[in-house]
Amino acid sequence: MAVAIRLSRGGAKKRPYYKIVVTDSRNSRDGKFIERIGSYNPLLPRDSEERVKIDAERAKHWLSVGAQPSDRVLRFLDQAGLMERPARNNPKKGEPGEKAKERAEERAAKEAEAAEAAAAAEAAPAEESPAEEAPAAEEATPADEASNEGQSTDEPAEGAVEDAPAEGAEKAEG
Known part of the structure; x- marks a missing residue:
């Protein structure tokens, strides 16, 4: 017979209370059990001693005869120092x-x-060299002349105004 240590639910709707029981693994969750070895009240604060109660001697006995705890009960046994819970590590998960x-x-x-x-x-x-850049800026292409027809000769071309701050910003960064 496969024996399990697991939780059996009790309490009212939305007010759970669990018994830690030793049972045949084929029985239903809240069905017949062999022995009650503790209780778990999830409504109490985590630091409360009344939250999880386990009879350590009986738990050791049932573990020694081969009873398999559920995941949640294994956590409780690990906290009580009765059984070591192996770390679950999935390196490919992340x-x-x-x-x-x-x-x-x-x-x-x-x-x-x-x-x-x-x-x-x-x-x-x-x-x-900086001397080579200056003549290139003075040369005007036919497209630049066409765009500058409406402007007076005292104002610089639009391209020259846009290029000047960009060159200064690059020199300040470098």
Whole structure:
């Protein structure tokens, strides 16, 4: 006969109270049992001594003859120091799935490309001299002239105004 140590529910609706019982594993949860070895009242505070009561001698006896405790009763026995509860460790539980791994690889590749581009952009202005940049800014293309027809010659072109703060910001960062 397979013997189990488990909880048997009692109490009113929404007011549970459990007996810790030794029973044949084939019996129903609240059915016939061999012996009552303790009680559990989940409504009491966790630090209360009245929350879980176990007859340690009887629990040791039933464990020695092969009774198998349920998960919850095993926790109680572990707290009482009667039986060691093995740690449940699932190392793959927190591991991301295949699609998440693929997205992470793509993101890492994009970041690496961006870092290479930024390094190349920092290296390119260092090689060029400031004298070479000034004539390039003065040259106007036909498209720039067409957009500047409505403006007076005293005001700088729109492109030049936008480029100037960006170059200053890059020099301040570098």
